[in-house]
Amino acid sequence: MTAPILKVLAVTKTFGGLMAVKAASFDVAEGSITGLIGPNGAGKTTMFAVIAGFEAPTKGSVHYQGTDVTGLDVHRRAALGIAQTFQIVQPFAGLTVRENIAVGAYLRHRERERAHEEAAKVAALVGLAPALDQSASELTVVGRKRLELARALATEPKLLLLDEVLAGLNPSELRHMVPVIRAIQESGVTILMVEHVMQAVMSLCQHIHVLAEGQIIARGSPSTVSRDARVIEAYLGHGAAQRLKVAGGADA
Amino acid sequence: MRWASWLSIGVVAAVLAAFPLFMTSNLALNFITFAGIITLAAQGWNILAGYGGQFSFGHAAFFGTGAYAMALLQVRLGLNPWLALPAAIAIGGVVGFVIGALTFRARLRGSYFALVTLAFAEVLRILTNASSFTGGAAGVLIPLRVGIDNMQFQDKRALYWLVLAFVVGALLLTHAIARSRFGAYLVAVRENEDAARALGVDTLAVKLKAITVSAMLTAAAGCLYTQKFLYLDAGIGFGPWISIDALLAPIVGGRGTVFGPLVGAGALLGFGEASKILLANLTGGAAPGIDLVVFGVLLILSVAFAPQGLMGLVRPFRSSPKGGTQ
Numbered sequence: 001m002t003a004p005i006l007k008v009l010a011v012t013k014t015f016g017g018l019m020a021v022k023a024a025s026f027d028v029a030e031g032s033i034t035g036l037i038g039p040n041g042a043g044k045t046t047m048f049a050v051i052a053g054f055e056a057p058t059k060g061s062v063h064y065q066g067t068d069v070t071g072l073d074v075h076r077r078a079a080l081g082i083a084q085t086f087q088i089v090q091p092f093a094g095l096t097v098r099e100n101i102a103v104g105a106y107l108r109h110r111e112r113e114r115a116h117e118e119a120a121k122v123a124a125l126v127g128l129a130p131a132l133d134q135s136a137s138e139l140t141v142v143g144r145k146r147l148e149l150a151r152a153l154a155t156e157p158k159l160l161l162l163d164e165v166l167a168g169l170n171p172s173e174l175r176h177m178v179p180v181i182r183a184i185q186e187s188g189v190t191i192l193m194v195e196h197v198m199q200a201v202m203s204l205c206q207h208i209h210v211l212a213e214g215q216i217i218a219r220g221s222p223s224t225v226s227r228d229a230r231v232i233e234a235y236l237g238h239g240a241a242q243r244l245k246v247a248g249g250a251d252a
Numbered sequence: 253m254r255w256a257s258w259l260s261i262g263v264v265a266a267v268l269a270a271f272p273l274f275m276t277s278n279l280a281l282n283f284i285t286f287a288g289i290i291t292l293a294a295q296g297w298n299i300l301a302g303y304g305g306q307f308s309f310g311h312a313a314f315f316g317t318g319a320y321a322m323a324l325l326q327v328r329l330g331l332n333p334w335l336a337l338p339a340a341i342a343i344g345g346v347v348g349f350v351i352g353a354l355t356f357r358a359r360l361r362g363s364y365f366a367l368v369t370l371a372f373a374e375v376l377r378i379l380t381n382a383s384s385f386t387g388g389a390a391g392v393l394i395p396l397r398v399g400i401d402n403m404q405f406q407d408k409r410a411l412y413w414l415v416l417a418f419v420v421g422a423l424l425l426t427h428a429i430a431r432s433r434f435g436a437y438l439v440a441v442r443e444n445e446d447a448a449r450a451l452g453v454d455t456l457a458v459k460l461k462a463i464t465v466s467a468m469l470t471a472a473a474g475c476l477y478t479q480k481f482l483y484l485d486a487g488i489g490f491g492p493w494i495s496i497d498a499l500l501a502p503i504v505g506g507r508g509t510v511f512g513p514l515v516g517a518g519a520l521l522g523f524g525e526a527s528k529i530l531l532a533n534l535t536g537g538a539a540p541g542i543d544l545v546v547f548g549v550l551l552i553l554s555v556a557f558a559p560q561g562l563m564g565l566v567r568p569f570r571s572s573p574k575g576g577t578q
Contacts, residue, residue, distance in 0.1 A: 052450065078452030086450070092443035103440045106433045107452040115433070155452055 003066070005030040005159055005190045006051065011060035013046050020046040022214040023060065028159070033181070033191045035205035035222075037198075039235050043214040044194040045087055048161050051192075052084045053077045064159065078107065081158035085148040085165055087194070091136040097123065098132045100147055104154030118154060126150045126180055142173055153184065160184065162193040166200050174200060202226070210234065257427060257510070264511070265420040272409040281408050285480060287521045288415035289473050293494060294501035294513035295422040296469030301499065302507030303435065304462040305442025307362070310369030311470050311498040313351065313376050316489030318344040318471025320380065322478040323392045328385070333403035337475050344471020345464045352463035356456055361445075370495070377490030391485030394478065403479050415476050419514065422469050427510045429465075438462055439508070470498060500547055504554045506563025515562050520547055 004027035013021040021043040028034045036044055049055040051062055053074040061070040069077055083104075092100050101119035102112075109115045123129050126146045131139065136147060145165050152160060166177055178200055185191055195201045201208065202222045210218040210225055212234035218225050225231055229241035236244075271284055293315055301307045321340035325331040331339070355368050380386045387393075398404045405411050429435040437458045440448040445455050478484055497520070505516020524543030531539040558565050 054446070054449075073454075074446075074449040075452050075454045078450060084450055086447065090444050090447035090450075092440055092447065094443050095439065099436065099439075103436050103448065103453070104451045106436055110433055112431055112433070112436075115436075151447075151451060 003030060004028055005065055006192065007063040008047070008051065009061045009063065011047070011050055011057045011062065013043070013050055013055060014058045020214055021050070021057075021211075024211065024214065024216050025060075026209045026216055026219065028190060028192050029207065030190055031185070031188065032206045033185050033193065033204050035201045035208040036192060036194050036211060037196075037201060037208060037225075038211035042211045042234075044211055045163060047211065048084060048163050048194060052082060052161060078155055078157075081156075082161070083152035083155045083157035083159070084161035085145075085152050085163055087163040087167075089141075089144040089148050091139070091144055091147055093135075093137040095136055096133050097128055097136055097139070097147060097150075100136050101128075101150045101154045104151040107155045119150075122150045122154045125153070125183070127176060141168055145169070146177075149180075153189075157189060159190045159192065162191060162195070164194055164196060166195055166197045169197075178204060261420065261423050261427060261510070264423070264514070265416070268416055268419070269413065272412055278408070281412060283521070283525060285408070285412045285415055287517050288412065288419050289476050289480065290497050290501060290521060291419050291514045291517040292415070292422055292476070293470045293473035293498040294505075294517050295419070295426060296466045296471075296473065297498040298502040298507060298509075298513045299426060299429065299438075299469065300462050300466035302502050302509070302512065303430065303442065304438045304459060306356075306459060306462070307366045307499070308369040308463075308466075308495075309366040309499070310371070310373035310495055311466075312373040312490045312492060312495040313369065314344050314348055314467040314470035315474040315477070315494045315498070316373070316376055316380065316486075316491075317347045317467075318474030319478045319484050319489040320386060320392070320474075321471070322475040323394055323484050324386065326394055327392055332401070333479060334401070337403070337472075340475045341468050341472050344474070345468040347471075348467020349460060349464045351467075352460045356459045356463075370492075373490055373492070373495055377486045380490055381486035386486070387484075389485065391483060391488075394482040396482060404482070411476075411480060415480075418472055418476065422472075423510055423514070425465075425469075430510060434458065434461065442508075496547075500551060502561070504550050504561055506561025509561070509563040512561050512563050519562060520550060523550060 006028040008024060008026050010023045010025050011021055012019065012023050024047065036047065038044055046055065050057045053072060057070065061068055063069065064080060064082060069080065092103065098116060098119050101122055102115045105115040105118035109118055120129070120132060123132055126149050128143065128146050128150055131143060139147060149165055166174060169177060174197065181191065181204060205222055208219065208222055208225045209216055210231050217230045217234060218228040232241040232244060272281055275281065275284070293311060296314065297308060297311050318340050321343045322336050325336035325339055326333055351369065351372050355365055360368055381389050396404065398406055437448065437453045440451070440453055441455050441458050449455055474489065501516035501520055502513045503516065504520055505514065506512030524546045527542050527546045528539065531542050554561060
């Protein structure tokens with residue numbers, strides 16, 4: 001077991017009277033693909049915002065590679081190697097795909113030619129190579145998701161936060177994207193993903209944390225988590241685990 | 253391809269430099285010199301607003317700072333204008349940085365930023381009008397002493413060429429910025445600030461750098477204005493007219509493009525001047541303010557039919573891989 005690249009310690013985040021995250025703690029092991037799942041409104045996106053630095057936690061702290069980054073601004077965390085994709089895609093609409101990705105690449109490569117070369121490489125990796133000179137505003141939804149991923153990758157992160165990059169993809173697009181994500185991990189990038197596409201989560205993730213109503217209710221391997229009664233209840237409602245067990249018993 | 257854009261600046265510079273060899277009338281020379289000064293002020297606005305998306309309504313603050321610094325350094329401190337010029341540009345940069353630090357640190361964006369810049373320009377105008385150091389309401393006069401060492405030229409073309417040197421320098425600077433990492437970050441800030449931050453862009457630093465460079469260019473325009481007219485008052489230096497000219501020219505010409513301010517200033521002032529002359533000939537009397545009507549019409553036309561400005565009208569005819577539906 002390698003040391004965790006990311007430690008979230010008792011993070012609480014309130015918006016006015018609403019407590020979006022309640023004292024949630026979890027680790028992400030270096031080199032892993034870790035899933036953060038949970039029903040809608042569980043606080044996953046808020047959790048990502050706290051990790052990336054867009055929101056300051058009300059209480060608790062975020063540690064990255066052993067140092068406390070809770071007080072660091074977003075761009076400083078990006079420089080340290082934390083990159084994220086947005087659930088609601090945020091392309092630079094007035095720019096071409098190449099220029100979009102190059103903004104990310106400029107973080108490690110000052111020269112325009114190098115940044116554009118890197119942008120082309122990353123575009124090829126996520127399947128955007130044919131669209132390099134298109135305007136980002138002309139991309140389809142899938143194209144924009146890929147662009148989100150490409151821009152984040154171009155910053156050469158050590159920890160990549162993926163917020164629903166697979167949502168809205170059809171099965172053939174999924175079959176293309178799942179290997180892309182696995183290839184990113186194999187190149188040495190740790191991935192923390194929020195995802196609703198369970199088939200992908202189950203096949204990709206080594207470890208899963210389940211967030212419900214702002215609290216971590218379960219953690220473990222995909223197979224453990226998917227059999228956990230609290231997880232089933234969180235997704236399907238109170239008493240669902242019991243009913244499933246009864247139904248399963250009747251079948252047997 | 254890489255050289256084409258640099259070459260086009262060279263060609264434009266050569267053509268503009270040759271103008272006074274054919275247009276020798278005082279009227280024409282005055283006009284192109286003035287248009288050059290406006291172009292320079294507008295190029296400053298273009299870097300902050302056209303590329304960076306931070307719409308300033310108060311570039312008069314920088315123009316007036318440059319103009320007054322140029323005048324007062326000579327009149328009050330007896331500095332040679334060739335030394336006063338870089339000093340005044342630097343002072344303009346400092347004012348830009350300070351206004352930027354106050355507004356961007358307060359996270360002012362969009363129309364709030366626009367209103368606050370407008371307020372800064374107005375406050376400076378009122379203070380200048382009230383202070384005796386700046387000559388108050390009477391303004392400040394620079395003593396006439398013609399001589400190259402005193403930046404007052406016998407041959408009016410010399411000042412035009414000096415202005416042109418600054419305009420070409422601003423074109424080269426803008427082109428270099430557009431191709432640099434700073435330029436890419438600036439455009440990223442314009443397009444989506446949060447996405448830029450997530451990619452490691454220090455948006456505050458980028459905006460501060462942009463407003464400083466922007467203010468320096470517009471201050472340089474103020475300096476040259478002072479040397480051309482040798483007279484200033486608060487309404488000229490810090491008046492809303494220059495804030496409006498500095499933003500209208502790039503909007504009409506094409507904001508966020510290298511040549512937009514030049515094309516826009518030429519079109520605006522050209523049409524404005526032509527309509528003045530035309531109306532005066534038709535009615536036999538002068539029609540003050542007709543150029544402002546023309547400015548308004550051009551603004552409406554460009555917003556309605558050419559939102560990318562005149563440069564945007566040219567672009568579709570180029571065979572670029574970028575083309576397509578937008």
